[in-house]
Amino acid sequence: SDQELDRRILEAKRRLGSDLVILGHHYQRDDVIQFADYRGDSLKLAKIAEKLHDVKYIVFCGVHFMAETADTLTTDEQIVVLPDMKAGCSMADMADIDEVEEAWEVIQDEFGDTVIPVTYVNSTAAIKAFVGRHGGTTCTSSNAEAVLKWAFERKKRILFLPDQHLGRNTAYKMGITLEQMVIWAPETGEFEDYHCDREDVRMILWKGHCSVHQKFLPEHVHRVRERDPEMKVIVHPECSFEVVQLADDNGSTDYIIRTIEAAPPGSKWAIGTEVNLVQRLAQEHPEQKIMLLSTTMCPCLTMNRIDRPHLLWALENLVEGNVVNQIKVDPETTHWSKVALDRMLAIQ
Ligand code: 13P
Numbered sequence: 001s002d003q004e005l006d007r008r009i010l011e012a013k014r015r016l017g018s019d020l021v022i023l024g025h026h027y028q029r030d031d032v033i034q035f036a037d038y039r040g041d042s043l044k045l046a047k048i049a050e051k052l053h054d055v056k057y058i059v060f061c062g063v064h065f066m067a068e069t070a071d072t073l074t075t076d077e078q079i080v081v082l083p084d085m086k087a088g089c090s091m092a093d094m095a096d097i098d099e100v101e102e103a104w105e106v107i108q109d110e111f112g113d114t115v116i117p118v119t120y121v122n123s124t125a126a127i128k129a130f131v132g133r134h135g136g137t138t139c140t141s142s143n144a145e146a147v148l149k150w151a152f153e154r155k156k157r158i159l160f161l162p163d164q165h166l167g168r169n170t171a172y173k174m175g176i177t178l179e180q181m182v183i184w185a186p187e188t189g190e191f192e193d194y195h196c197d198r199e200d201v202r203m204i205l206w207k208g209h210c211s212v213h214q215k216f217l218p219e220h221v222h223r224v225r226e227r228d229p230e231m232k233v234i235v236h237p238e239c240s241f242e243v244v245q246l247a248d249d250n251g252s253t254d255y256i257i258r259t260i261e262a263a264p265p266g267s268k269w270a271i272g273t274e275v276n277l278v279q280r281l282a283q284e285h286p287e288q289k290i291m292l293l294s295t296t297m298c299p300c301l302t303m304n305r306i307d308r309p310h311l312l313w314a315l316e317n318l319v320e321g322n323v324v325n326q327i328k329v330d331p332e333t334t335h336w337s338k339v340a341l342d343r344m345l346a347i348q
C-alpha cells in the first residue's frame with residue numbers, strides 16, 4: 001500500500017542517516033518530492049550537490065543528465081544514484097556527441113575561429129565535456145542570459161546546444177535579431193533558416209527541443225486571455241519563441257515558483273510548464289487561481305518514471321550495502337565537463 005511504501009522509505013532514510021541526501025527536481029511527483037532533503041531547479045541542485053562534501057550517497061530524483069552533473073561536481077568516493085535508469089531527457093538525447101563533432105567541423109569551415117560552444121545543462125556529460133574542451137561553458141534556464149553575455153565577450157558567435165528555444169529566446173532578449181540566428185539540423189547535417197550574410201550570424205542553434213514544452217501553443221495563450229483578460233501567462237523559456245513572446249513573463253522553474261509566491265491573493269495565472277509543478281503550485285496557493293496553460297496534460301514522462309517503488313528499491317539496497325543504478329561519468333569526461341560546469345558556476 002502507499003502507506004507501507006512511505007513507511008519503508010522513511011525507515012530506509014532513517015537508517016542511512018547523514019550518509020544520504022535525496023535531491024528532488026521541481027518536476028517530480030508529489031509522492032516522491034515529499035522525501036527530498038533539497039528541492040530545486042537544475043542550477044540550484046547542481047550548486048547543492050557541489051557542497052555535499054560529507055555525504056556518501058546522493059539519490060537524485062530527477063533525470064539522467066542531472067545525476068551526471070551531480071556526479072561530475074562531487075568527489076570520486078561519493079556515489080550518485082538515479083532510482084530508475086529510464087529517467088532520461090528526450091531533449092538531452094537530441095544532441096549526440098558524434099553529430100556535434102561533425103557539426104563543429106562544418107561550423108569551423110564556415111565561421112573559422114569565431115564560435116564558442118555553450119550547452120544547456122540538459123545535455124549528456126559527453127556534450128558538456130565537448131564545450132569544456134573548446135573553451136565554452138554550460139547554462140541553465142536561470143542563468144542563460146549571463147552565460148551568453150560571458151560567451152559573447154569571448155567570441156562573436158555562439159553554437160548553442162541542444163535547445164533551440166532557450167537559445168533563441170535568450171539571445172532575442174539580448175538584442176540579437178532572428179535574422180542573425182541560424183539553425184543547425186543534425187538530421188540533414190545542414191544549416192537552416194540562413195537569412196543573413198555570413199558575417200552577420202551571431203547564434204547557431206542546435207535543432208533540439210523539449211517535447212513537453214513544445215506542446216504549449218500561441219492559441220493556448222489567446223484562449224486563456226479571451227476567457228479571462230485578468231489571467232497572466234508565465235512560461236518556461238523552453239517554450240517556442242511565439243509562446244514566450246505572447247506570455248507576460250518567462251523563467252526557470254525556480255523563477256516561476258518565486259513569482260507565484262510573491263503574487264498577491266486573487267492573482268490569476270496560466271502556467272506553461274510541466275504539470276506536476278503547476279498542480280503543486282495550485283494546491284499550495286489556494287488564494288490564487290492557477291491553471292495549466294494548455295488543456296491537454298503536459299507531463300514529463302521520464303521525470304515521472306521516478307516513483308516510490310523505484311526510490312524504495314534504491315534506498316533499501318543502499319541500506320544493505322548494495323549500490324544500484326549508480327551514475328558514474330568516466331574520468332576524462334568528468335574532467336572536461338567539470339571545466340565547463342565550473343566556468344558556469346563562476347559566472348555571476
Ligand atoms: P530548470 O532549469 O528550470 O530546472 O528546468 C529543467 C528542465 O528540465 C526543464 O524542462
Ligand code: SF4
Pocket residue numbers: 063088089090091092122210211212213238274300301302303
Ligand atoms: Fe527534458 Fe523536457 Fe523533461 Fe525537462 S521537461 S527533463 S527538458 S524532456
